[in-house]
Amino acid sequence: MALGRTYAVALVGLNGYIVEVEADIGQTLPAFVILGLPDASLNEARERIRSAAQNSGIPLSRRKITANLIPASLPKRGSGFDLAIAMAALLAANDIRSTGRHVFLAELGLDGRLRPVRGILPAVMAAVRAGYPDVVVALANAAEAELVPGARVRAYTTLARLAFDFGADPQDLALDADPGLEPDDGDGHVEPAVVPDMADVSGQAEGRRALEVAAAGAHHVLLTGPPGAGKTMLAERLPGLLPDLGDQEAMEVTAIHSLSSLSTSAVTLRRRPPYESPHHTATAAAIIGGGSGLPRPGAASRAHRGVLFLDEAPEYERRVLDALRQPLESGELILHRAAGTAAYPARFQLILAANPCPCGKASGKGVECTCTPTMRRRYFARLSGPLLDRVDIQLNVERVALADFGAPRAEEASAAIAARVRAARDTQLDRLRPLGFETNAQVPGRVLRGGLRLGAHHTGILDRALERGSLTARGYDRVLRLAWTVADLAGRGSPDADDVGQALALRQSGGATP
């Protein structure tokens, strides 16, 4: 047989597609051609495969090898196809027996060792979904591949050992060489060593309350306040209040991490919501995803199912902030580039922090502030209306009072708050799942004013604010959403006038419109 066939997976964003790898040996002068839209690193596979096979004791055929990656129209990139192409070429030369429906996902070293590749988790998920549960990976990727339910993972250290298991003649094989596992650079395990605890936050009763409500209802938050008030301190404690991720969510989060992590070392399942806090000089590509060829996930996707914290939000480029509107709406980022279209999930909880003005001293009476009114207006104008419209909670954080700071009290710890948040989430799920939602933040206005409508005696304060013009129709819906979360936290079946009042306070105390 002069034709070999194996399988691999091509990743487009987080979506994987089974790629059939055919290798044909033609009776003509030695050459190695790869067809099917390979990128530069995939084309280099030719040299890696030739050397790897040679050094494993099973040299490739001295004829023209044509490897065809099907479907030809799908762009393929990276080194993950090395092993599948090598096995197809060996199969074509009858050096090994048929590999059946095994999927091969590994890069080859020149010495014939199998090297781990990025994105193993989404690739294996795709393979299992497509009905190819047998996967062969590098040993360093084994733990990650085994996270996928239903996958039958075989891990190897060298091409020689793999070829031996598929019937290659052991006489020539370089079976003694055992590189073992690469030294682990530890990147896969960096769960944040110490999750900051709410117990460290002195005072800030309003801020603590807002954070609890935000965690319970998955509401987006804008924190304004002078430098040093504790905006960052509050924001980085939000992930600690969020409940653990479910199986499905944890897989999504881990898959993105597997794609975007620089390291290819072992990845563990991420059960805790991620936290991303990019610097305000970040470009749109860094936040929403990008890069040459097929776009890679950005901070917004890395914060999927977790928290995206934009400190000094008005300092971001306006187009960066506005680019976040699409994921805030749809929970997904679809990036179109010449090389193809990638879709990444990006259902994050947004926390914006801003100073009250460019100099940061305009809080309280603001006597020390040196900014002109125009400067202040321009500063906040960068946070566009459509973006702020999606932010339910807008809170002003004042500097902590000496009374709270000087005499430290035992503040409530994250664990206690997280327990209330979990209970509130459960209540929401019971109420909202029949309607097709999971958290209060997702519920659209028509449902709030339809099936979940509150009596007029509860919403009186809102109706009056609407009439006065101090609350927009959208703002009205935001407050209703918050009111439901406040009620859920209190364990009430539905919000009463008190809850609505509290919700209104969380909405209006923001400094976005100073």
Next chain:
Amino acid sequence: MRAKDVLGRRGEDLAAGFLEDQGIRVVDRNWRCPAGEIDIVAFDGDALVIAEVKTRRSLAFGHPFEAVGADKLARLHRLGSAWCREHELRMPLRRVDVIAVLDDGTGEAAIEHLKGVG
């Protein structure tokens, strides 16, 4: 004659014998012109065969076939035309073959023949 030329000569003899065994009639050997040299010219039925012979003692410096590149093939095609012109022959069926001879000097040489390359 240097050792490498002795080896090359022996390889060409072996290759010519190999072709004759297959019923391919060798008509010219080591034909030279200003553009270069053809190792073997032969007739395979109606087809004119321009054959390049590569001989190696071992695979240490790569397979003989790997020593034949695109420019070498192009030259062989040109030389084929030149050969036809000189012999005033019109050969519409013409091909270039490459013959690899592996001869480590101990046993029988291994001969591989690729027909109609490039």
